[in-house]
Amino acid sequence: MVRMKTKAATRKMIRCYFCGHELEVSVKTMSTTCPGCNKAIKVEDVVVKTYLPVNDLQTCGKIKITKRGRVAARLLQCGEGIECEGSVEGEIETDGHVKLGPKASWKGKTLRCGSIDIAVGAQIIGEMKIPWKRPKTKKKSK
Amino acid sequence: MATNSQDFNTIIGPDASFKGDLKFESSAQVLGKIEGTITAKGRLEVSGGSECKATVLAKEVIVEGHIQGNVEAGDLVELKPKGMITGDIVAARMSMAEGAAIDGHCRIGVSNNAGGSAKSSTEVKPAAIRAPKVVTT
Structure with missing residues (x-):
């Protein structure tokens, strides 16, 4: 029997709460800078x-x-x-x-x-x- | 839960439209269009496709259609998937399905005012009567 390995999602889509810009980040990201408005945003x-x-x-x-x-x-x-x-x-x-x-x-x-x-x-x-x-x-x- | 049309004492059909004040002694189902005020001592169901530009006072209000006006329920306001309320809501409890819409001020689960006027039409609690204290000197 072939055991299929399920791969957990490593990336996710988020939307900046300042400008609404959509960006893709790693699921482990805690904070990042929005490329749309250049503001620091919290992801965690x-x-x-x-x-x-x-x-x-x-x-x-x-x-x-x-x-x-x-x-x-x-x-x-x-x-x-x-x-x-x-x-x-x-x-x-x-x-x-x-x-x-x-x-x-x-x-x-x-x-x-x-x-x-x-x-x-x-x-x-x-x-x-x-x-x-x-x-x-x-x-x-x- | 009253889901069959047989469970309702009064049914306002889909081809009916009414302007004025409606009062039901028990449960009622609205399929048509109503403008004015609806008061029911039991359950009031606004079915899918019906439009009410009315102030609704009832013990339980189930919404599948569109209500444009204030809703006051002594007990429950239930919004089904296509239900929509544009107006203020006062109720003891509320349930809302995915896809339902609300636009208005809500006061849910706050015992002192929830369904205040709706309750007055259905049942009056003794505590409410005792409220104003008279001080004798």
Whole structure:
């Protein structure tokens, strides 16, 4: 019997959260520079386990907020969605899927995402725009 | 779950259009077009292809069509794959299928206000009656 070796994907496509430029990176990439806007972008997943007060929480990966995690931010931007079991305060923008657990809560101005999964018991206060996809900003001509 | 048309006491057919206030004592299914206000004490289903430019107050609201207006549910708002709500939503819980769309302010699972006016039409909790305290001197 011939055993087939399954090759794990080594590259992935991401979109810059500043300009919407698409680029291919290695799955192990933690951060890179966007060739579209020349800004540093975070690629790795972010896990929040405690209280995190920040201005902007941005990543091209996923944001995961655990049961005891609490995010107080102006803006949360991510490429691969949010998984929340704790509480989030702030505007959310993601092309991906948002999953709110049974004890999750979100309060903010706007929640823009591709799709959402709300468990029974989750609390939501704010405006929602679903489905939503990040518009690609045009390059500035020099 | 009421999925058959037989499960609903009232059905508004696909060729019907209505302007004004509609009140249902129990469950109802809307297949046509409605403009105004819809109040139901039970489940209200807005089926695929139907368009409601209305304020909806019900215990459970199931959306497969398009609602343009505010939705208040005492219990549940369920959006099916092609369901769309353009307006504010107040409910105790909400489920949303892939492909459904929302554009509006949401207040879900917040006990003090969820389905406030919808509940008042269906059942009033004793706590709500006790709310205003009278202080005697």
